[in-house]
Amino acid sequence: xxxxxxxxxxxxxxxxxxxxxxxxxxxxxxxxxxxxxxxxxxxxxxxxxxxxxxxxxxxxxxxxxxxxxxxxxxxxxxxxxxxxxxxxxxxxxxxxxxxxxxxxxxxxxxxxxxxxxxxxxxxxxxxxxxxxxxxxxxxxxxxxxxxxxxxxxxxxxxxxxxxxxxxxxxxxxxxxxxxxxxxxxxxxxxxxxxxxxxxxxxxxxxxxxxxxxxxxxxxxxxxxxxxxxxxxxxxxxxxxxxxxxxxxxxxxxxxxxxxxxxxxxxxxxxxxxxxxxxxxxxxxxxxxxxxxxxxxxxxx
Amino acid sequence: xxxxxxxxxxxxxxxxxxxxxxxxxxxxxxxxxxxxxxxxxxxxxxxxxxxxxxxxxxxxxxxxxxxxxxxxxxxxxxxxxxxxxxxxxxxxxxxxxxxxxxxxxxxxxxxxxxxxxxxxxxxxxxxxxxxxxxxxxxxxxxxxxxxxxxxxxxxxxxxxxxxxxxxxxxxxxxxxxxxxxxxxxxxxxxxxxxxxxxxxxxxxxxxxxxxxxxxxxxxxxxxxxxxxxxxxxxxxxxxxxxxxxxxxxxxxxxxxxxxxxxxxxxxxxxxxxxxxxxxxxxxxxxxxxxxxxxxxxxxxxxxxxxxxxxxxxxxxxxxxxxxxxxxxxxxxxxxxxxxxxxxxxxxxxxxxxxxxxxxxxxxxxxxxxxxxxxxxxxxxxxxxxxxxxxxxxxxxxxxxxxxxxxxxxxxxxxxxxxxxxxxxxxxxxxxxxxxxxxxxxxxxxxxxxxxxxxxxxxxxxxxx
Numbered sequence: 001x002x003x004x005x006x007x008x009x010x011x012x013x014x015x016x017x018x019x020x021x022x023x024x025x026x027x028x029x030x031x032x033x034x035x036x037x038x039x040x041x042x043x044x045x046x047x048x049x050x051x052x053x054x055x056x057x058x059x060x061x062x063x064x065x066x067x068x069x070x071x072x073x074x075x076x077x078x079x080x081x082x083x084x085x086x087x088x089x090x091x092x093x094x095x096x097x098x099x100x101x102x103x104x105x106x107x108x109x110x111x112x113x114x115x116x117x118x119x120x121x122x123x124x125x126x127x128x129x130x131x132x133x134x135x136x137x138x139x140x141x142x143x144x145x146x147x148x149x150x151x152x153x154x155x156x157x158x159x160x161x162x163x164x165x166x167x168x169x170x171x172x173x174x175x176x177x178x179x180x181x182x183x184x185x186x187x188x189x190x191x192x193x194x195x196x197x198x199x200x201x202x203x204x205x206x207x208x209x210x211x212x213x214x215x216x217x218x219x220x221x222x223x224x225x226x227x228x229x230x231x232x233x234x235x236x237x238x239x240x241x242x243x244x245x246x247x248x249x250x251x252x253x254x255x256x257x258x259x260x261x262x263x264x265x266x267x268x269x270x271x272x273x274x275x276x277x278x279x280x281x282x283x284x285x286x287x288x289x290x291x292x293x294x295x296x297x298x299x300x
Numbered sequence: 301x302x303x304x305x306x307x308x309x310x311x312x313x314x315x316x317x318x319x320x321x322x323x324x325x326x327x328x329x330x331x332x333x334x335x336x337x338x339x340x341x342x343x344x345x346x347x348x349x350x351x352x353x354x355x356x357x358x359x360x361x362x363x364x365x366x367x368x369x370x371x372x373x374x375x376x377x378x379x380x381x382x383x384x385x386x387x388x389x390x391x392x393x394x395x396x397x398x399x400x401x402x403x404x405x406x407x408x409x410x411x412x413x414x415x416x417x418x419x420x421x422x423x424x425x426x427x428x429x430x431x432x433x434x435x436x437x438x439x440x441x442x443x444x445x446x447x448x449x450x451x452x453x454x455x456x457x458x459x460x461x462x463x464x465x466x467x468x469x470x471x472x473x474x475x476x477x478x479x480x481x482x483x484x485x486x487x488x489x490x491x492x493x494x495x496x497x498x499x500x501x502x503x504x505x506x507x508x509x510x511x512x513x514x515x516x517x518x519x520x521x522x523x524x525x526x527x528x529x530x531x532x533x534x535x536x537x538x539x540x541x542x543x544x545x546x547x548x549x550x551x552x553x554x555x556x557x558x559x560x561x562x563x564x565x566x567x568x569x570x571x572x573x574x575x576x577x578x579x580x581x582x583x584x585x586x587x588x589x590x591x592x593x594x595x596x597x598x599x600x601x602x603x604x605x606x607x608x609x610x611x612x613x614x615x616x617x618x619x620x621x622x623x624x625x626x627x628x629x630x631x632x633x634x635x636x637x638x639x640x641x642x643x644x645x646x647x648x649x650x651x652x653x654x655x656x657x658x659x660x661x662x663x664x665x666x667x668x669x670x671x672x673x674x675x676x677x678x679x680x681x682x683x684x685x686x687x688x689x690x691x692x693x694x695x696x697x698x699x700x701x702x703x704x705x706x707x708x709x710x711x712x713x714x715x716x717x718x719x720x721x722x723x724x725x726x727x728x729x730x731x732x733x734x735x736x737x738x739x740x741x742x743x744x745x746x747x748x749x750x751x752x753x754x755x756x757x758x759x760x761x762x763x764x
Contacts, residue, residue, distance in 0.1 A: 103731050107728045109727065280520065
């Protein structure tokens with residue numbers, strides 16, 4: 001039983017990170033209907049920014065409270081990653097809006113290749129390890145919970161609440177939902193569609209940056225190619241939950257996290273990704289538009 | 301904004317393009333400073349104690365930012381108005397010209413040139429010098445041409461977005477690698493076998509995804525490709541894991557002669573030519589050329605057959621397709637199977653050419669590159685796809701050869717490092733420049749009286 005709860009906690013931690021990335025996929029998909037393939041690499045960029053900020057902080061200040069360091073890393077990562085995603089949208093996706101559906105997909109794949117190789121060229125191809133930031137662990141009734149895991153789940157919960165408020169209760173969120181339903185109509189009603197889309201990319205990137213910072217803190221290492229696997233998992237999560245649905249993305253992220261940690265705990269660690277992908281395929285056979293997704297109705 | 305300025309006589313209307321270009325350049329400078337300050341200005345490096353430290357590179361940062369500003373300035377100030385002016389000129393002048401001899405027989409000339417390519421290379425670079433050109437440029441590009449033509453059946457004709465095509469390539473490669481080294485079967489038996497196995501896997505993938513459309517289909521095909529790769533890595537008893545399979549037998553020429561120097565009927569001995577690795581490469585070149593041409597031939601013929609027309613109908617409108625009584629299940633499955641079959645052919649050829657296969661060769665990036673070639677080529681246009689493969693694959697290969705860049709950037713400069721970075725950027729730039737690919741128009745297979753190309757603005761790409 002303890003073992004099961006332990007795995008549940010591990011899955012929750014992993015799922016939180018996937019959920020944060022998946023929101024970026026699902027929001028962009030919801031608003032402009034494209035798969036932002038570069039999002040996984042945007043997440044990696046976020047983690048790298050956090051790494052470099054951490055290194056700068058430790059070089060400049062001899063000792064700095066860990067909480068403050070984490071906060072600075074997170075904020076700088078959010079700002080600069082947003083700048084990245086904003087630029088990518090402006091350069092690579094906006095000129096192709098209203099063009100072939102596959103055209104932005106290809107530029108997104110191109111951007112993904114370019115971003116990871118840019119980081120490889122600029123920062124070197126090696127693993128970048130950092131010393132453990134948060135080491136404390138708690139033991140409650142045989143279950144080990146580390147402070148890192150608590151931070152990840154807490155930060156995710158706070159951000160999701162904030163995010164939920166933004167999307168559901170503010171004028172900005174209303175504009176986003178309007179653009180999602182009908183971009184032309186929203187434009188006619190005086191919504192600046194371009195600006196709304198830009199803000200969507202910025203929001204997605206900030207969440208990915210937080211996920212990147214948490215990823216760096218949790219695993220203590222990052223490498224230029226680390227964007228792909230979490231990116232694909234998060235994308236899988238978004239599709240599993242029903243792409244376009246924000247609660248779906250979080251649910252899908254948690255599900256993928258649970259499947260992965262349970263499978264590696266009870267079956268084999270080698271095939272954990274196979275399990276996650278197979279379950280995606282099986283779920284989609286029975287629910288072709290994901291768990292919480294609305295079925296696509298085609299009007300003739 | 302750009303349009304308004306350049307369509308009404310440039311340089312007379314305010315604000316002048318130069319002033320605007322300066323403003324845009326400053327803006328781009330600020331943005332690029334923000335983007336690159338941490339990544340180029342600082343570098344995380346390991347010191348002697350294996351701890352990470354930061355190294356500053358402010359000089360490089362300044363150069364990159366300055367270059368970005370200059371680029372933006374030139375683009376906004378000169379390039380964009382020039383493009384607009386050219387566009388306006390083109391719209392006015394109607395080009396009516398009779399197709400010349402070269403244009404009419406372009407296809408025949410191109411195929412003829414491809415057959416003569418090794419002869420030309422040998423006569424200029426010598427037998428040993430030809431190795432690199434035949435192998436890296438000829439065979440490498442032709443493999444991608446064949447793969448892209450195979451994927452074109454699924455994506456370009458049937459309109460089904462497949463992000464896991466490399467899985468079938470892997471199935472073909474591993475079936476040749478395993479069966480040839482374990483059972484010692486000949487390539488000529490294993491080539492069709494690999495094709496059939498890959499087609500079988502195509503059907504297996506096809507069944508669960510029949511109901512899925514668009515991006516759901518995309519992610520499941522991507523997941524399928526990853527599953528195949530992960531199984532290849534983890535099923536160590538059979539596939540030898542990530543170490544891969546080496547010592548895969550070479551292809552022989554129908555048993556008449558072989559390309560192993562130790563064999564009594566070695567090519568060089570049979571014809572009294574001596575020993576050279578180039579013979580095998582040239583043989584492989586012609587083999588892949590024939591295989592690629594077979595793919596093209598089958599595609600062209602299939603387009604005129606009921607199944608090919610059903611694919612294209614499916615791409616244009618699935619509901620109309622169903623209403624007219626087309627069995628969409630069979631149509632989709634045949635598209636997956638036939639596309640996969642050509643992937644399998646290419647895979648078995650790849651295994652024989654390398655003599656070594658490992659899961660490393662079948663990563664998602666390969667699928668992405670093949671799909672990019674199909675889309676950049678113009679989805680459904682065979683010549684367009686061939687052009688895209690030459691530009692993208694040949695372009696990155698040529699970067700390996702640019703040693704003269706060392707003279708400019710110093711001896712530590714390795715152009716190879718920048719290969720994939722430039723590849724990614726090239727994908728973006730080509731797509732922005734030609735969103736419908738190099739050849740956006742389509743040749744109709746059924747027409748009334750005269751065959752007219754369908755303009756790219758009327759072509760569709762399918763939903764799923």
